[in-house]
Amino acid sequence: MMIDDLTPAERRVWEAFPRGVSVDFGAAEDGATDDGATDGADGGPGRTVRAAVLRTLLLTAPREEGEVAALKVSGARITGTLDLKYATVDSVVRLSDCRFEEVPDLSGAQLAYLNLTGSVLPGLRSARVRVDGGLRLTRCRFGGPVKLTGAQISGTLFMERAEFAVPDGGEPALRLNQAEVGEELCAPGLRARGEVRLAGARVAGSVNLNDARLDRPDGVALTAETLTAEADVELRRAQVRGRVEMRGARVAGRLDLSYARLAHPGGTALRASSCVVGELWLRGGPRMEGVLNLRRSQIEVLLMEPDVVPAQVRLNDLTYTSLLPHLPAPRRLPMLARDDDGFIPHSYEQLTAAYRRIGDDDAARLVQLAKQRRRRATLPWYGRLWGLVQDATVGYGFRPLRAAVWLLSLLAVGSVAYALHPPEPLKADEAPEFNAVFYTLDLLLPIIDFGQERAYAPEGGGQWLSYVLVITGWILATTVVTGVTRTVSRQ
CATH class of the missing domain: 1.10.287 (Helix Hairpins)
Structure with a gap:
């Protein structure tokens, strides 16, 4: 591409790239207003940049000796498809508060750093993308599927207050299955209308979904099967309409659902079966709507308040070392009576062991008495x-x-x-x-x-x-x- 073919807006970007200078189309230039970069991204030719120009810059533009080239653009309207499929880009890419007309394709690309903060996109194709630094999608708004399947991100994945939506609800709104994040997945305040997939993902640090709003009332809102987190998974104050699926997850630290509202009436609200978790916190929020499934999970510290436990639970083969807060046995026993699987002796033995570990033998005897009474209902008439x-x-x-x-x-x-x-x-x-x-x-x-x-x-x-x-x-x-x-x- 020849420089003579560029528009004034594109020329600004072209000349700034070799020196890593920022180009802000939100400033009062080229007929722009001072209303802000996001509004400016809707503007006319004064802030329009073709995706083909950006691709050429990143892949073939000459560098200046002694300068660090970088693509730093704010408030632009980007037309056409930004196609970096399988490309290697060693420059920093920051396209913040921009509006993309077409879905960028970063599938299989290798990037040094990518920042799309505040941008509006119809979707994102980036399966198996590799980012050597961080990936920032803070405050982005996506009108279609975001595909990060198999992505490898050496730094932190930022998605604070990002919004994901799919028009018909058929495809997942966000795919991060099998992704690897070298530091943290930071997404407090995330909004999603459609399924969010984290199945098989590996995160070296914490997964932060505090204050998230996940909406898929007729299906699975969050899929995190076999998720591995080396620190905490936090959904404090999250509001989820739909099923939370975490079967087989491994959380070294705390799985924190404090003050969360989980609702999937007529189905399973939280399935955390076959999990290995350091601490599971279920406290402070309203009663869960739907089934709570903790079958076969291994939990060191189970912090569960009775008021949060739903009307139906599945606790077969659940093991835990400590049960908090310490409450009288009559407050805990109704939970065992709600098990969909019927009389489960193992559940009573676990509760008995938890009381004995803290020296509350009276509570332990009450649990054992309740176990025998529950068992009696399963016997023939002469046994009863x-x-x-x-x-x-x-x-x-x-x-x-x-x-x-x-x-x-x-x-x-x-x-x-x-x-x-x-x-x-x-x-x-x-x-x-x-x-x-x-x-x-x-x-x-x-x-x-x-x-x-x-x-x-x-x-x-x-x-x-x-x-x-x-x-x-x-x-x-x-x-x-x-x-x-x-x-x-x-x-």
């Missing part, structure tokens, strides 16, 4: 009947004082009844002196013999009372032994 007996008498061994209360009550009833109506001795000359208390104890305690039971024979009502005392004594003894055995074996 025997379970009711164990529960009423000794609380499945976790309420041993109940046995003492029953024994003392029955002892009192029997002692009074037999003191008022003593039974007749079987052999008057051989029978010991009758004692109503020890006679009742002989009936109640099957392994103790005070010599009273075999020496006297009650009749009528006294005989029926003796049957009740003997049967009740055996039941109490059996349930106490069963409960103690269960407790001892568990310890």
Whole structure:
């Protein structure tokens, strides 16, 4: 391309490039106004630059000795397609507050640094792009799909307050699947109407999606399957309409959903199954709308407030070391009862272990009692009947004082009844002196013999009372032994 073919606006860019000088079409030149670069990007020929001119500059323009060439343009209207497919560009590229008429194609390109801050684009094709420095899409507005699949970014990927949208919702609004980011993915305040894909991405630092707004109510809003983050993944105060899919993710630090609003009624709001997470924070926000799926995940610290937990959960094989905040067992148990998979013994054992680690044995016993009661509902009728007996008498061994209360009550009833109506001795000359208390104890305690039971024979009502005392004594003894055995074996 010859310099004589350039428009005045393009000539400014051409002459500034070898020395790395900035060209700002937002300034009051070439018929521009002082209203700002973004408005100026909508203007006429005074700020219009052909994409072919920019391509020629980046790939073939001569450099000046002793100067660092760079393309630094603000407020331009760029016509045509900026085609840098598979190109190698060793100059800094900054096209901020510009308006692109066509979708730039950076597929497979190698760039030193790219800054599109504040620009408006109909989309971006940049699969497998390699950026040796940072990639800045801060405050960009995209009217079509942004494809960064397999991108390799050595520095930080900036997308603060960027907006992504697809007209029909068919394609993902943003594709970062299989991308590699050498530092951080910084996108607080991001807005997306359509799916955001981070599946298989690797981020050496943190993923910051605080205050993000993700909107895809009829499907998956955020796909982060097998995402690997060496630090934190933050969605504090995020608002998501649609499913958050994080199956198999690896987060070395904190997965922070504090004050977030997740809504996918009739479907799964958050699926973080088979994940390995340092800390998972679910606190401060409204109750999640949809299913919470944490199956088979391994979490060191689970900070989960009951008020955030939805009506349906899936917790099978979830393991955690610490559960915060420390709350009474009755506040935690309703969550286990909401499991879609039904009765899951492992969930009760995990909660029991969490209480025992902090020395709250009373709460641990309450959880175990709730486990036995939940299990009872899965048994046949005779199992449920025997379970009711164990529960009423000794609380499945976790309420041993109940046995003492029953024994003392029955002892009192029997002692009074037999003191008022003593039974007749079987052999008057051989029978010991009758004692109503020890006679009742002989009936109640099957392994103790005070010599009273075999020496006297009650009749009528006294005989029926003796049957009740003997049967009740055996039941109490059996349930106490069963409960103690269960407790001892568990310890």
